[in-house]
Amino acid sequence: MFNIMKAIWYRNLVITKRSMPDLFSIFFWPLITPISMALFASFINSREAIIILLLGSISWSYAYSSQQDVSYSFLRDMWYRSVKKLRLIPTSTFSLIIGTWTYSIFRSIIVLLVTSGVALIFGFNLFSAEIWKLALVFFGMNLFGLFLGMMITSALLRFGQSAEVLAWSVVDALILISGIFYPVSVLPESIRWIAFFSPLSYALENLRGIFLSGIFDFGMLFSMYGLLAIYLIVGWAIFSREEKRAREKGFFQRYD
Amino acid sequence: MPAIEIRNLKKNFGKFQALKGISLKIEEGEIFGLLGPNGAGKTTLTNILATLLLPSGGSAKVMGHDVAKDFLEIRKIIGYTAGYASFIEHLTGWENMKFYAMAYGARPSMELVKIMGMEGKIHKQVSEYSSGMMQRLGFIVASIHDPKVLLLDEPTIGMDPNIAVSVRSYINSLRSKRTILLTTHNMYEAEDVCDRVGIISQGRIVALGTPAALKKKYRVKNLEGAFLKMTGMRLEV
Numbered sequence: 001m002f003n004i005m006k007a008i009w010y011r012n013l014v015i016t017k018r019s020m021p022d023l024f025s026i027f028f029w030p031l032i033t034p035i036s037m038a039l040f041a042s043f044i045n046s047r048e049a050i051i052i053l054l055l056g057s058i059s060w061s062y063a064y065s066s067q068q069d070v071s072y073s074f075l076r077d078m079w080y081r082s083v084k085k086l087r088l089i090p091t092s093t094f095s096l097i098i099g100t101w102t103y104s105i106f107r108s109i110i111v112l113l114v115t116s117g118v119a120l121i122f123g124f125n126l127f128s129a130e131i132w133k134l135a136l137v138f139f140g141m142n143l144f145g146l147f148l149g150m151m152i153t154s155a156l157l158r159f160g161q162s163a164e165v166l167a168w169s170v171v172d173a174l175i176l177i178s179g180i181f182y183p184v185s186v187l188p189e190s191i192r193w194i195a196f197f198s199p200l201s202y203a204l205e206n207l208r209g210i211f212l213s214g215i216f217d218f219g220m221l222f223s224m225y226g227l228l229a230i231y232l233i234v235g236w237a238i239f240s241r242e243e244k245r246a247r248e249k250g251f252f253q254r255y256d
Numbered sequence: 257m258p259a260i261e262i263r264n265l266k267k268n269f270g271k272f273q274a275l276k277g278i279s280l281k282i283e284e285g286e287i288f289g290l291l292g293p294n295g296a297g298k299t300t301l302t303n304i305l306a307t308l309l310l311p312s313g314g315s316a317k318v319m320g321h322d323v324a325k326d327f328l329e330i331r332k333i334i335g336y337t338a339g340y341a342s343f344i345e346h347l348t349g350w351e352n353m354k355f356y357a358m359a360y361g362a363r364p365s366m367e368l369v370k371i372m373g374m375e376g377k378i379h380k381q382v383s384e385y386s387s388g389m390m391q392r393l394g395f396i397v398a399s400i401h402d403p404k405v406l407l408l409d410e411p412t413i414g415m416d417p418n419i420a421v422s423v424r425s426y427i428n429s430l431r432s433k434r435t436i437l438l439t440t441h442n443m444y445e446a447e448d449v450c451d452r453v454g455i456i457s458q459g460r461i462v463a464l465g466t467p468a469a470l471k472k473k474y475r476v477k478n479l480e481g482a483f484l485k486m487t488g489m490r491l492e493v
Contacts, residue, residue, distance in 0.1 A: 008357035011347065018346045081342035085397065089359045090331035151460075213413060250269065252308040253299065 001098070005090040008099035009106075012069065015076075016107075025068070030111045031118055037181070038122040048212065054124045055207050058115045058182040059141070064171045065111045066142045069104035070097065070149020071156070071167040078161055080194035084252045093243050097153075101146045108142060129210045137203045143228045144199045148174075150235040154242040157251060165216060172221060179204050199224045199231070257320055257406055258286040259435035260305065266313035267300050267459075272463045274300040276459040277314065282452075286434040288373060289450035290439045291483060297459045298439040300337070304380035305437065306336045318405055335403035341394025345383040350391050352382060353400060360401035368396045371426050373419050387414045395423065406436045412445060424449055443480040453479065457487040 016022045037053035076105040077083045085095075087149060126134070148170055155163035177191055178184070178200035195201040202224035207216045246252060260282040267275040276296045282288045292298050303309040304316055307327035313320060321329045329473050343352045350364065359366045367401055369378050372392040375387070385393070391414050398406065408427075414418040427436060427449050440446055447467045455463040455470075463470055463486045474482040 003361045004359050007355050010358055011344065011351075011355045014351055015344065015346045023310045076344065082343050082344060084308060084338070085336075085341075085343075085356070085394075088306060088331055088334075089337050089356070091359065092328065220268050247308065250300075250303065250309050253303050 001091065002093040004089060004095045005099040005102060008073070008096070009090075009103055012073070012100075012103045025065075026107060026110055027114060030065070030115050033057035033060055034115050034118045038119070038124075042122065050122060050124055051211050053181055054119045054122065054210060055211060056204065058112065058119060058126065059200075059204055059207060060171075060175050061111050061115050061186070062108050062138060063141045063145065063175060065108035065170055066104055066143075066145025067148040068167075069107055069204075070100045070146060070254055073100040073103075073150035074153045074156060074165055075161075078156065078164075083116075087252050092179055093240070097150065097239075101142075101149065102146060104149070106143050108138075108145070112138065131208055133216050134207075138226075139207050140199055140203050140221075140224045140228060143225075143232065147228070147231040147235040150239040154235075154239045157242040157246045160251075160254075175200055183208075197227065199227045202227075207238070236247060257284075258282060259286070259319055259366055260288075260437065261317045262301075262305075262314070262379075263316075264314035265301070265303065265304065265311055265316050267297075267298070267309065268312045274459055275304075275311075278456075278459070279314075280454060280461060280464075281429055282435060284435050286451050287427065287436040287438065287449055289446040289447055289453035290437060290441075290456055291441075291443070291453055291479070292456035295488060296456045296487075299409055301456070302338075302409050302437065302439060305332060306334060306407055308395045320471055332401075333404045334407055335398035335401065335405070336407045337391075337394040337398035337409065339391075339413045340373065340387060341390045341397075343382045343385075343390065343393060345381065348381050349378040349389075350397075352393065353378070353396055356397045357400050362401040365396070365400060371422065372396055373422060388416055388419065392416055392419065392423075393409055404434060406430070406434055408436060408438045408441055411438065412440070412442065418476055424455075438482060443478060443483070447479055455483055455486050 034054055034057040037057045040049060041050040048240045077086050119126055127134050152166045152170065155166055177187060178198040179195060183193060183205065184195040184201050202220040206217055206220050209217055257354045258281040262278055262280040265275055265278045266273070271433070290298050290301065300309065304323055305318055307323050307330050310324055317332055318330045321328060345444055348353070354364045369375055371450065372395055374389065374392055374396070377389060405489050412423050415423065424445060430436060438450065450467060452464070452466050453470065454461045463482060465473065470479065470482045471477065476482050476485065
């Protein structure tokens with residue numbers, strides 16, 4: 001397991017260093033939303049709005065990065081037709097997924113540092129909260145990223161490259177219904193129920209609680225991790241089934 | 257124990273029968289050539305042996321390990337390269353090799369780089385490589401962990417003739433040290449390096465033997481003649 005993890009980290013670090021889109025995905029794109037939201041909040045001159053909008057945009061960038069490497073890693077091997085060689089490595093699929101996921105944690109932490117740096121410029125210090133509380137909430141987002149990455153990779157295994165659009169759209173769609181800049185209660189009733197099944201809703205609500213009312217809601221934390229436990233079990237079962245199906249149908253044969 | 261043992265192997269893709277009950281034994285240290293036209297089932301067979309594809313029926317074992325059940329064990333002892341290799345373009349050839357070496361728990365090998373005539377190019381980004389160079393890198397990566405069994409699916413296609421000669425000479429140097437299953441369209445290559453060959457057509461092995469025995473049996477001057485007699489078609493080179 002450690003061989004493949006080491007190898008994935010090595011490869012992803014070199015790619016990140018050399019690829020302009022990758023560098024932009026860490027140091028440029030995550031800044032757009034926090035900066036524009038902070039400027040908007042400054043314009044309407046509301047301290048509370050600054051906190052809500054910056055927390056929302058920091059979380060958005062973090063959640064996006066959390067799933068990015070898990071699904072992008074597989075997608076990249078599809079683009080370069082090297083899926084087959086990767087699958088010949090004597091390692092379990094679980095190790096492959098964990099390898100890419102640990103790199104995604106590293107990437108999302110860098111994104112968090114960059115976006116929280118921007119927040120500091122606008123007078124909001126994310127790290128003024130207790131670190132363990134932040135760590136519990138953000139790690140939940142990493143676990144949700146793992147689940148989404150497995151689901152997107154499953155879709156890629158089943159539908160091929162036509163499913164690649166999911167890699168950059170699913171988080172954005174989910175975050176909108178998870179109360180990104182607003183409480184879930186403002187969502188139209190017809191879609192509000194979906195938010196109760198999104199671990200991101202609980203993460204966002206808890207972050208706002210920490211900074212606006214000083215309350216860290218353990219009930220919400222348990223709900224988030226409870227949902228995550230179910231999703232990860234279901235996600236792994238779906239992913240394993242798709243992996244087996246890919247070996248039956250000759251999917252890997254087509255990508256070399 | 258044979259290095260590769262295949263019994264009544266079948267593979268269906270929907271209604272299409274790609275393999276219709278192949279049985280074959282390849283002994284340890286043997287270089288076995290699999291010849292056949294496009295769509296005959298060569299790649300399907302090598303992919304099943306490489307554990308990338310599950311069989312629909314029958315069984316296949318590599319060094320005693322079942323391809324359907326013991327795929328991690330098999331992946332440790334096989335090396336595989338296919339006709340048109342492809343690598344992550346952001347990395348150099350050396351970095352790609354290092355990635356696979358790390359994943360296999362091996363070390364990058366300058367010796368293999370030299371054998372493949374890649375000394376001057378290995379530190380260039382793969383985006384600058386020709387298809388022949390990609391192919392050579394594929395060969396290096398397939399051999400990086402010193403595998404007991406090499407599955408080579410048209411390893412010299414797209415290579416310059418002088419490089420192809422050195423690759424064949426390398427394959428010859430592995431005789432009796434490695435078990436090699438080689439698929440090729442190149443009859444000269446098959447005669448030059450293979451201890452035995454099998455001709456596959458429409459999912460069935462239609463001829464099997466040493467190149468000399470096949471030529472004698474079908475009263476032809478070369479393997480292409482035997483191939484034509486058995487399949488009634490010319491190889492696309």
